[in-house]
Amino acid sequence: MPSESSASARRRAEPTRWGRWAALFLAFTLEYFAVAGGIDAQLVAQARGGWWSALFNFELLGRAAFLSVICALVLLRPSRVPLQPLALHAERTAWFAHALIFAVFWAMTRAMFRSALPPPGPALVWLVGWGLAGAASAASLCVGLLGMPRIRPAVLLAALGSALALAWLMNEFGRWTQNLWRPFSASALAMAAFLLEQGFTNVEVDATNYVLTVDGFTVHIAGACSGLESMGMGVLLTSLYLATFRRQLRFPRALLLLPLALLLTWLGNGFRLAVMMWIGARVDPNLALDGFHSKAGWALFATITLGITYLGHHSPWFTRASLHTDNEPDEQLTTAFLLPLTMLLAIALVSGMVGHSEGGGYALRMALGVLTLALLWKKYDDLRWREPGALVACTVGFVLGLAWLGSGWPFPTATIDSQSGSNALWLVVRALGFSTVVPLAEELAFRGYLLRVLQNRHFEHVSYRSAPWWAIAISSLVFGALHERWLAGTLAGLVYALIQIRGGRLRDAVLAHASTNATLAVFALALQNPSFFG
Amino acid sequence: MTALKNVLGLALAAGVLMTSTAALAGGRDRDRDDDRRGHDDGPRDGGKKPSPASAPELAGKGAPAALALIAAGAAIVISRRRRPS
Numbered sequence: 157m158p159s160e161s162s163a164s165a166r167r168r169a170e171p172t173r174w175g176r177w178a179a180l181f182l183a184f185t186l187e188y189f190a191v192a193g194g195i196d197a198q199l200v201a202q203a204r205g206g207w208w209s210a211l212f213n214f215e216l217l218g219r220a221a222f223l224s225v226i227c228a229l230v231l232l233r234p235s236r237v238p239l240q241p242l243a244l245h246a247e248r249t250a251w252f253a254h255a256l257i258f259a260v261f262w263a264m265t266r267a268m269f270r271s272a273l274p275p276p277g278p279a280l281v282w283l284v285g286w287g288l289a290g291a292a293s294a295a296s297l298c299v300g301l302l303g304m305p306r307i308r309p310a311v312l313l314a315a316l317g318s319a320l321a322l323a324w325l326m327n328e329f330g331r332w333t334q335n336l337w338r339p340f341s342a343s344a345l346a347m348a349a350f351l352l353e354q355g356f357t358n359v360e361v362d363a364t365n366y367v368l369t370v371d372g373f374t375v376h377i378a379g380a381c382s383g384l385e386s387m388g389m390g391v392l393l394t395s396l397y398l399a400t401f402r403r404q405l406r407f408p409r410a411l412l413l414l415p416l417a418l419l420l421t422w423l424g425n426g427f428r429l430a431v432m433m434w435i436g437a438r439v440d441p442n443l444a445l446d447g448f449h450s451k452a453g454w455a456l457f458a459t460i461t462l463g464i465t466y467l468g469h470h471s472p473w474f475t476r477a478s479l480h481t482d483n484e485p486d487e488q489l490t491t492a493f494l495l496p497l498t499m500l501l502a503i504a505l506v507s508g509m510v511g512h513s514e515g516g517g518y519a520l521r522m523a524l525g526v527l528t529l530a531l532l533w534k535k536y537d538d539l540r541w542r543e544p545g546a547l548v549a550c551t552v553g554f555v556l557g558l559a560w561l562g563s564g565w566p567f568p569t570a571t572i573d574s575q576s577g578s579n580a581l582w583l584v585v586r587a588l589g590f591s592t593v594v595p596l597a598e599e600l601a602f603r604g605y606l607l608r609v610l611q612n613r614h615f616e617h618v619s620y621r622s623a624p625w626w627a628i629a630i631s632s633l634v635f636g637a638l639h640e641r642w643l644a645g646t647l648a649g650l651v652y653a654l655i656q657i658r659g660g661r662l663r664d665a666v667l668a669h670a671s672t673n674a675t676l677a678v679f680a681l682a683l684q685n686p687s688f689f690g
Numbered sequence: 691m692t693a694l695k696n697v698l699g700l701a702l703a704a705g706v707l708m709t710s711t712a713a714l715a716g717g718r719d720r721d722r723d724d725d726r727r728g729h730d731d732g733p734r735d736g737g738k739k740p741s742p743a744s745a746p747e748l749a750g751k752g753a754p755a756a757l758a759l760i761a762a763g764a765a766i767v768i769s770r771r772r773r774p775s
Contacts, residue, residue, distance in 0.1 A: 393760070401768070454756035462763045469768055490769035494762045501759040601762065609765075637754040 178610070179626035180301045182633070187258060187297070191265050241303040250300035257296055261289040301626070333384075340382035340422075341366050347426030348377075352433055368429075373436035373444070375429075381449075383425030386457050390417040393461050397468060401475070410474050417464045424456045443511045451509035458505070489616050492535035493605040496528045496597035518582070522589035525597060538604065538620070539663045549664040552655050553671025556648055560672065561679060561688075563644055583686060587677035590689055595669035598635070602649065603656050603665045607631040621660035628653045648672065 242250060264286045267275045275282060345366055352359045352370055360369040366377040394417045398410060432452065436444035468474045500521055507517025608615035610627040632653060636646025648669075656665035680688035 393764075397764075397768075454753075458756060458760050458763065461760050462767060465764050465767045469770075491766050494766050498759060498762040498766065501755055501762070505756060505759065605765075634758070638758055 176301050176626060179630055180298065182630060183297060183301070184294070187293070191262055242299070247300060247303075250296055254293065254296035254300050257289060257293045261286070261293045264289055333388075336384055337379040337382055340384045340387075341377050341379055343422075344382050344426055344429055345377045347423075348429035348433060351426065351430035355434070356437070368433060370433045371437040373433060373441055375433065375436070375445075377429065381425075381429070383422055386425065386453065387418050387421045390421045390457070390461060390464075394464055397465055401469070405468060405475050406473070410468060413464055413468050413474070416467075417460065420460045420464075421457070424460060425453070428452050428456055440511075447508050447511045451505055455505050455509055458502075489535060490605070492532045493600045495532065496525055496593075497601040499528045500525050500594070500597055518589065519585050522585065522593050525589070525593040529593065529596060536600070538661075539666065540661050541663055543659075543661060543663070545659045545661070545664060546667055549655055549659065549667040550671045552651065553668035554675055556651055556668065557672040557675025560644055560648065560676065563641075580684070583681055583684065586686065586689060587681055591670055591674040591677050595673050596666055599652065599662060599666040599669050602631050602635045603653055604662050606634065607653060607656075619660065620656055620662055623653065623657055628657075 241247075264282070268282060268286060342363065345361065345363065345368055349359055349361045349368060352368075356370050358371050362368075368375055368377060391414060394414050398405065398413065428449075432444045432449050435448055503517070503521040503524055507520065510517075605615060607623055607627055608618035608620075610630055611618050611623065628650065632646045632649030635649035635652075636642045636644075639645030652665040652669050655668045656662060658664070676688045680686055
């Protein structure tokens with residue numbers, strides 16, 4: 157009979173390392189923002205002078221350091237550098253050490269930058285100590301999560317040096333791209349004006365101030381409306397796709413997907429602006445500005461990104477055929493676990509775009525959610541509804557609902573507005589959907605799929621009964637990010653993951669989540685206050 | 691040759707990552723600069739103030755939902771492999 161340690165070693169040898177690397181990226185990003193947020197190094201450096209002046213460009217230096225670490229991680233990723241996993245006690249020691257070192261680093265950063273007055277003592281000592289604490293914090297984080305790299309020091313230094321040079325080079329290039337905001341605003345303005353001139357006679361263009369007017373409806377095409385952000389994200393996502401599927405795609409022709417994504421995003425942005433102007437001039441200015449302009453941007457971006465992915469993955473010109481001739485279980489189950497949430501999110505985006513995210517839009521979202529779940533119901537064998545343990549899960553969910561309510565005290569007031577569809581009938585429809593369809597779709601996606609796919613690409617083989625802490629943390633954080641109160645959402649996700657692991661059943665997470673939402677829905681109905689649904 | 695390809699590939703990936711990061715951060719810096727200069731202040735066109743056509747929700751609550759939609763949709767698309775014809 158295998159011992160606990162050998163079972164643990166086997167589990168640790170499973171292909172979970174990429175999930176740990178994802179956790180490392182996430183942890184670095186969170187810690188970077190925790191340290192860099194809320195300080196103004198330029199002000200401090202200017203006020204103090206001397207050695208402190210070296211930190212005048214701290215924001216730039218901090219960004220460069222962050223990017224260097226990311227580059228180093230890419231260069232040292234597991235497929236290139238063998239790593240020696242730590243024993244459990246050593247891993248815990250490394251984590252404890254990291255927590256202490258990071259706390260010191262964070263406190264030193266606050267002491268050095270929060271006030272115009274310098275901390276007591278020589279500036280050079282503070283600066284050197286601060287730099288060492290930052291480096292030790294990053295190193296202990298890497299070792300705690302990944303283990304010790306089995307790599308010669310010279311190679312490690314070369315990789316770190318290359319990463320630094322790469323980070324500097326690309327940071328400079330990134331800064332240069334800032335010159336593109338105004339030209340792209342101008343091109344978006346010109347394209348929208350050109351399209352509008354095909355149907356309107358009264359189109360006024362103020363190219364100097366980036367202002368466009370149609371039939372008295374006036375907008376300012378700001379930098380964020382130039383489409384450049386979407387193009388940057390489009391390049392990023394397409395590059396990630398190309399890198400991930402590099403063995404399957406046909407190069408160099410697959411690289412054409414990059415300019416194609418850029419072109420479609422640029423054209424789509426001009427079209428979006430033209431449609432927004434048309435809505436503002438002919439339909440409703442509030443609809444154009446309140447919902448359409450941002451929601452349409454996201455809907456367009458999602459459509460283009462997914463369209464490029466589909467084209468790359470299924471066009472014989474871009475990709476080689478799979479050697480597998482039958483549908484594999486993971487293909488079918490990925491769709492079954494993710495489609496309900498995808499449907500809910502897509503309908504929410506589209507209905508928000510046309511100004512009907514509540515009322516009829518919400519009812520349509522729930523109806524299509526139910527239909528999707530019904531069509532895929534036979535795939536959900538994992539739910540095992542009739543097994544015992546339901547009462548415990550429901551009780552946990554109910555208590556969590558009360559805690560959620562308590563943490564939001566005092567409750568926000570909301571009025572029932574029949575104009576926006578927030579009437580009593582809508583509250584009932586929303587309460588039903590909120591307590592049934594939403595928890596089922598979310599648990600299938602976050603605990604059924606994400607929590608398990610982080611551990612193994614073939615997630616259908618991963619047990620519900622156990623999960624490493626980093627997978628629980630990532631899935632809970634992503635779940636929390638989708639909620640208005642992200643911290644409460646993250647903690648709730650954590651509880652749902654733990655209740656699932658306790659019973660070894662996805663159903664327990666679904667029941668707990670449904671109970672939480674039902675508790676909130678009862679309060680919403682009783683007090684006629686839709687803000688409880690947030 | 692393989693090592694060179696790997697380095698070039700990584701450089702491209704890292705470069706795109708950093709360029710996008712810098713562009714996203716820098717764009718907001720630029721907008722803040724515009725705000726400080728009063729770029730969008732004051733009425734124009736006979737007293738009508740231009741409406742901002744920027745997308746404030748890009749980093750707001752709409753962004754996580756839209757990114758989740760893209761991630762879930764992409765996971766579905768890439769889970770289905772192309773069959774030999």
